[in-house]
Structures are given as structure tokens and as C-alpha cells.
Amino acid sequence: MALSAAELLQPLFAAVMIIALSLAMGVAALSPSKGSALISAATASAALRRLTYWACWLLGIGLAAYGCVSTVAMTDTALMAFPAALWLVLTKSHFGTMLWLSLAAWIAMLLGTVVVPLPLRSPLFILGMVGFALARAATGHAADQGFFSFSVLIHMAHILGASVWLGSILVCVLLTPAWSKWSAPQRNALAQRLSEVATVALAVVVASGLYNVARTLGPAANIWIAEYTWILLAKLCAVAIAAGLGLRNRWYWLAQLDQSAHDQVNGAAGFRRILIAELFVLLIVVALAAKLGTTMPAQ
Structure with missing residues (x-):
């Protein structure tokens, strides 16, 4: 029973880590430079700092939980023997090495939030996020090509691109409940950013994703009978829907923010509605991606 529960919880906590990493990436990507229109919104800057702290602590909790359930899934250990099994995994397996790397990356991110309030200007925070993405990539199917292979680097880019995309949407949704009351320059600055x-994130996701699909399914002889293939197709469909929603915002609602005062208010409301829909679809993508990570690829 413990093994079955662990196998169910593995994708859940993997998704939690990706969402937390995405939140951190989103804050870093949208953190304003000095003198920008967005930085003049004090509430937005304070909110970005709070989101950074939330992201770091959620990432730490997700990492701890993921390490525990993965240990149970890998060793089928009983509760009394769990500490010994966890230590064995941490010290005698590649997975354990990547957990140590993830922990080091998380500590770097945490220190980065203390040193510099806005993480875009903290090299330590950026290094931590990249290190965490590398650790996640090196524990996935890409590691079959070698733990620090070209495939792992491409998958790391995929994780980073997806995290920036999801994170930027998530941060904007959290920042904009009352953004119709913001000044027009502040709204435009955030929307344009x-x-x-x-x-850019979508371009990285598509390019790296195509490589991942070719690497994973290219050598397979029985593609259509594998559960992995159908989960992957569902993920690709969800990505296409999210991209379509993003294009709708970019080419229609974003233009409304530059119109008359009445159109700007309507544009702000419409822009945010699409953001929420896109966020919902991207969370489905994360869930499917987490499931793919624990599913055997087509053979």
C-alpha cells in the first residue's frame, strides 16, 4: 500500500516543485529594472518580493516530500526502515546525487532572496534556479543518454522555458486582481513585459520539446500502444491551447490597453480573463508532464 501511495504521490510532488520553480522564474523574469514603469508601483514590487519567498519555501517543501515518496517508490521500504533507506538513496544512487544538487540549488535560491530583494539582480538566485532545473532534467528520461549529456541540457532548457512561461502567467494573475485601477503606463509595462x-519562453519550449519528442519516440517501434504516447499527445494539445490563448492576448487584448480610457479598462479585464484561462491550461500541462516523468516511454 505504501508503494502504491508513493507512486501516486511522486507526480504530485514533482508538479509542486515545477509550480514553485515556475513561480520563482516568473518573479525573476518580470522583476523590473530600476526606473521602469512597473517599479513605480510599490505594491507590485512588494508583491514580487513576497512571491519570491513563497516560491522558495514551497520548492523546499516539495523537494523534501518528493525525496521521501521517491525513496519509498524506489525501495518499497517500511516506515521503520525508512531513514536507512533514505540515506541509502541519498548516498548510493544517482537520484540521491541529484537530490543533493537540488538541495544546494534551493539553498542558493534562498540565500539569493536574502541578499537581493528582487531576484533578477541576484546571480545566486539565478544560479540556484538553473541548478534546480538541471537536477530535475538529470533525473528524467533524458538522463538515459547520460547524466550530463546534450539531451539533459536540452531538457533543462525545456524545463526553464516552461517554468518561465508558466511562472510569468502565474505571477501576472497574482499581481493583477485590481490592476484596472493601475495607471495606464504601469498596466502596459507589465503586459508588454x-x-x-x-x-521567448514559448519558442524555447517548442524547440526543446520537438527535440525531446524525437529523442523519446524516434527509436520506438510500438508508439501507439504505449500510455506514454497518449499522455504526451494530451500534453501537446494542452500546450497548443495555451499558446493560442497567449496569442489572443498578444494580438487583441494587449492592443486594447493602448486605446481610450474605457477601452483600457475593458482591455485590462479581458487580458486578465485570458491569463486565468491560460494559467489553468498550463497547470494541466504541468500535471501531464509530471505524469510523463514517472511513465515508461514507448519501446
């Missing part, structure tokens, strides 16, 4: 960040 989001559009630029999400566009």
Missing part, C-alpha cells in the same frame, strides 16, 4: 517573456 509578459508578452515578450512568454514569447
Whole structure:
């Protein structure tokens, strides 16, 4: 029973880590530079700092839980023998090495939030996020090509791109419940920044994702009978829907923010509605991606 529960909880806590990493990446990507229109919104800057702390602590909790349930899934250990099994995993397996790397990356992120309030200007915070993404990539299917192979680096880029995309949307949704009351320059600054960040992130996700699909399914002989393939197709469909919603915001609602005062208010409301829908779809993508990470690829 413990093994079955652990196998169910593994994707859940993997998803929690990705969401937390995405929140941190989103804050870093949207943190304003000095003198920007967004930085003049004191409430937005304070909210970004709070989100950074939440992201770090959620990431730490997710990492601890993921390490525990993964240990049970790997060793099928009983509760009384769990400490010994955990130590064995941490010291005698590649997975354990990547957990140590994840822990070091998390500590770097945590220290980065203390040293510099806005993480975009903290090299330690950025290094921690990249290190955490590398550790996640090196514990996935890409590691079959080698723990620090080109495939792992591409998958790391995929994780970073997806995290920036999801995180920027998540941060904007959390920042904008009352943004119709913001000044027009502040709204435009945030919306334009989001559009630029999400566009670059989507390009990285698509390019690295195509490589991952070719690497995973290219050698397979029985693609269509594998559960992995159908989960992957569902994920790709969800990504396409999220991208379509993003394009709707970029080409329609974003333009409304530059119109008359009445159109700006309507544009702000419409922009946020699409953001919420896109966030919901991207959370489905995360759930499917987490499930893929614990599913055997097509053979």
C-alpha cells in the first residue's frame, strides 16, 4: 500500500516543485529594472518580493516530500526502515546525487532572496534556479543518454522555458486582481513585459520539446500502444491551447490597453480573463508532464 501511495504521490510532488520553480522564474523574469514603469508601483514590487519567498519555501517543501515518496517508490521500504533507506538513496544512487544538487540549488535560491530583494539582480538566485532545473532534467528520461549529456541540457532548457512561461502567467494573475485601477503606463509595462517573456519562453519550449519528442519516440517501434504516447499527445494539445490563448492576448487584448480610457479598462479585464484561462491550461500541462516523468516511454 505504501508503494502504491508513493507512486501516486511522486507526480504530485514533482508538479509542486515545477509550480514553485515556475513561480520563482516568473518573479525573476518580470522583476523590473530600476526606473521602469512597473517599479513605480510599490505594491507590485512588494508583491514580487513576497512571491519570491513563497516560491522558495514551497520548492523546499516539495523537494523534501518528493525525496521521501521517491525513496519509498524506489525501495518499497517500511516506515521503520525508512531513514536507512533514505540515506541509502541519498548516498548510493544517482537520484540521491541529484537530490543533493537540488538541495544546494534551493539553498542558493534562498540565500539569493536574502541578499537581493528582487531576484533578477541576484546571480545566486539565478544560479540556484538553473541548478534546480538541471537536477530535475538529470533525473528524467533524458538522463538515459547520460547524466550530463546534450539531451539533459536540452531538457533543462525545456524545463526553464516552461517554468518561465508558466511562472510569468502565474505571477501576472497574482499581481493583477485590481490592476484596472493601475495607471495606464504601469498596466502596459507589465503586459508588454509578459508578452515578450512568454514569447521567448514559448519558442524555447517548442524547440526543446520537438527535440525531446524525437529523442523519446524516434527509436520506438510500438508508439501507439504505449500510455506514454497518449499522455504526451494530451500534453501537446494542452500546450497548443495555451499558446493560442497567449496569442489572443498578444494580438487583441494587449492592443486594447493602448486605446481610450474605457477601452483600457475593458482591455485590462479581458487580458486578465485570458491569463486565468491560460494559467489553468498550463497547470494541466504541468500535471501531464509530471505524469510523463514517472511513465515508461514507448519501446
